[in-house]
Structure formats: C-alpha cells, structure tokens
Amino acid sequence: MHDTLRINGDRLRQRLSELGNIGALPGGGVCRLALTDEDRQGRDTVMNWMRELGLDVTVDVMGNVFGIRPGSAEGPPVMTGSHIDTVRTGGLYDGSLGVLSGLEAIETLNDAGITTRRPLCVAFFNNEEGARFAPDMMGSLVYVGGMSLEEAMATEGIDGKTVGECMQAIGAQGDAPVGNPDVHAFVEIHVEQGPVLEESGITIGAVEKVQGISWTEFTLTGTSNHAGTTPMRLRHDAGYVAMATASFVRDLATRLGGDQVATVGAFEIGPNLVNVVPNHARFTVDLRNTDSDRLQQAEWQLHEFITQLAEREGVTLERRQLARFEPVPFDPAMVDRVEAAARTQGLSVMRMPSGAGHDAQMLARVCPTSMIFVPSVDGISHNIEEYTAPDDLEAGANVLLQVLLDLAA
Ligand SMILES: [Zn+2]
Numbered sequence: 001m002h003d004t005l006r007i008n009g010d011r012l013r014q015r016l017s018e019l020g021n022i023g024a025l026p027g028g029g030v031c032r033l034a035l036t037d038e039d040r041q042g043r044d045t046v047m048n049w050m051r052e053l054g055l056d057v058t059v060d061v062m063g064n065v066f067g068i069r070p071g072s073a074e075g076p077p078v079m080t081g082s083h084i085d086t087v088r089t090g091g092l093y094d095g096s097l098g099v100l101s102g103l104e105a106i107e108t109l110n111d112a113g114i115t116t117r118r119p120l121c122v123a124f125f126n127n128e129e130g131a132r133f134a135p136d137m138m139g140s141l142v143y144v145g146g147m148s149l150e151e152a153m154a155t156e157g158i159d160g161k162t163v164g165e166c167m168q169a170i171g172a173q174g175d176a177p178v179g180n181p182d183v184h185a186f187v188e189i190h191v192e193q194g195p196v197l198e199e200s201g202i203t204i205g206a207v208e209k210v211q212g213i214s215w216t217e218f219t220l221t222g223t224s225n226h227a228g229t230t231p232m233r234l235r236h237d238a239g240y241v242a243m244a245t246a247s248f249v250r251d252l253a254t255r256l257g258g259d260q261v262a263t264v265g266a267f268e269i270g271p272n273l274v275n276v277v278p279n280h281a282r283f284t285v286d287l288r289n290t291d292s293d294r295l296q297q298a299e300w301q302l303h304e305f306i307t308q309l310a311e312r313e314g315v316t317l318e319r320r321q322l323a324r325f326e327p328v329p330f331d332p333a334m335v336d337r338v339e340a341a342a343r344t345q346g347l348s349v350m351r352m353p354s355g356a357g358h359d360a361q362m363l364a365r366v367c368p369t370s371m372i373f374v375p376s377v378d379g380i381s382h383n384i385e386e387y388t389a390p391d392d393l394e395a396g397a398n399v400l401l402q403v404l405l406d407l408a409a
Helices: 009-020 037-052 096-112 138-143 149-154 163-170 196-200 238-256 292-313 332-344 359-363 390-408
Strands: 056-059 065-069 078-082 120-124 185-191 204-210 212-221 261-263 267-270 280-289 316-325 349-354 369-374
Touching (some): 009 390, 037 056, 037 065, 037 096, 065 096, 078 096, 138 359, 185 332, 185 359, 196 204, 212 292, 238 280, 238 292, 280 292, 332 369, 332 390, 359 369, 369 390
Parallel strands (some): 078 120, 078 185, 185 369
Antiparallel strands (some): 056 065
C-alpha cells in the first residue's frame, strides 16, 4: 500500500553525523564506551530526538531506552533498534545506524501522516559492545530475561567500576521492568562489519543467523627468574604457555576451516622485562562459529592444548568465561520479509550469516526477528575508518521502513 514511500537520506546522515560528534576522535571515528559521560550525552541526544518525533519514551531498570509510537490498535509493538555505545575506536555507523534509521522511519511516517495498526517502537540497548563491561549485548540480554539485573549491575568493568555504579553516575536507570518483554517482531539494521556484501557487489544482506561466540580469559602464573642463568628445563614460563596458545588458536581456526574464526585480542605479560622469565600472563580468546558442534569442538581443543602445556611447564592456569552465546537462527518468515522488501525496491539482496553479535540475537529469544545488513567498505569496523556509502545507508533504511510497515500494517 505504501510501497513508494521513501525515507529522507540527508536527514538520516545529518543525525548520524550529529551523534558521531559526541565522543568524536581526532582523525574520525568515535569513542562512546558504555555508561561514560559521552554515552550519557549520546543517550540524552537520542531521547530528545525521540520526544521531538512524538514518541513516548520509557527507560527500563537496565538502562535500555524505548520510544513508542502508538498504533490505531492496542497490542505489542513492532520493534526496531540497536545500540549507541561504541568500542574505544568505533565508527559512526556501528549501532547508531540501527537506532537512527528507526527514528528516520518514524519521521517519514509522521510526515506522510500514516498511522500503522500496531504500535512501533525504536529501542537502543545498554552496553551492546561489551568493550568496558563483558559480556557484550548485556542490555538486550537482561531485557529478554537471559541474565538477572543483579548480576548485570554487579559486573565489574575494565576500570574496576561496576555497571550499577556507572549507571547511577550518569542517571541511566529507568523504572520499567525487564525480563519478560512483549514484542510482536524485531528487525535491526546494521552495517555488515565484514567484506562479503562489498565483495559480492550486493547492497542488502538478509541475515539468516548469527554466529555463536565463546570468550575466555586465561591467566597463567609461573616463576620469574634470570633469563641467563635458568636452564630451559627448569623454567616455569607463563609467557611461553600464553604465546604458544595464541599461536595454536590461529592454527586451530585454519585447521577447523569453514566458518571458524579465532582471535587472541588482549594480551599482557609480566614483569615484561628483557632479561626476566615471565611469571605472569593473561590473555583472551574469542572463538566463533555458525555451527554449534564445531564451536564446542574448537573450545575443547583449546582447553586440551593449554591444560597440557601449562602442566608440562609447571605453570598454574585459571580460566574465566567472559561470554558464551550459541549460534542463533532467525525466523525464516522474517528473513523472507527483508528479502522481499529489498526486491520490491529494486535493490540487490543476498542471504547471509552475521559474523558479529547483535542485540537482534537476544530479541530472537522472545519474538520473530531478523536483520538487514548494508555493505562496509573494505569490511572494516571497530575502527575509525569504518565507512558505508551514503546511498547504501539510505537503501538499508528504506528496506527497514518497508519491513516495519509490512509488520505493523
Ligand atoms: Zn553494533
């Protein structure tokens, strides 16, 4: 019925650039770590935009924010959204595109005088990135009842402060309850953050599933000793075990093949001196796969390797799981809707998995869900160089508008 309705690309880009100014980094990009003062400014800005568009804004006890546009009928809303927190060297579009495309869709409907039957809701979820407080997607996880509010609040960040303390400091907590949401359907638009769409020359990704994620932190404790006088056979070298494992992790991904990826992203060694055998090492391993069994296999092989090597070297090993999410399939009918909306608008479209975690995978636990991807130039993300062409941002937001209209009609 409203097939020809289109969003205003300039207005969308204007909001993206205004939000990108908050926490802007020299040389481009943005740093708005969750629950910092920059995050507070971003939250206030987006909530003000929501109110200007006539949305009814509610904030839940986990700091997730919802702007609701009533429909002609009562009932659970059709929801869209994403996050506005970033990693330390974030781009302008990761997360923000999902939230601001939602607002742009609302403004387009306002301008056209269209009231949908079901209510519409634009949400942004607290601490999606997990760059300050693990796990990532914490806000949406608590929202759907996958983690208790108490556990989330007690989570300590990289700077030693807890989520609860930081939420209090920036006034992020609202009073709406969490844990049992009533949502008709959820669709999230996001930059791909990988190279597949660009490489294929395709504008829209209809996301079918999200990779499973396993994050573990390993801490090794050995004995510091003189690098010249300690024979190799008598060493308890924590650094050696950590570095050999890091190298094993890379080989593991290559050996398992398929969708398996594996990364050692954080690494520290102590005392970190040229002539001292390290007595301390701490590092993280990030394993991902779209297949549940293979992900488990990767975890098991990593476990075996480091356990045996630490034992041989006489080094004690502690492990801490930072995050663990199973692969998530999206609702086939929702994926079809995304694909159909793209085709209706004459856009090229392909079905694909998501390599990154997203709030949508949490919402998939409680309602039919899918995602819309747009190309990331050179596949770069979590980097100030992150870029998506203006036409692609606009095309994705138009697909979102169409899917929201279809779902809320
Ligand atoms: Zn994101």
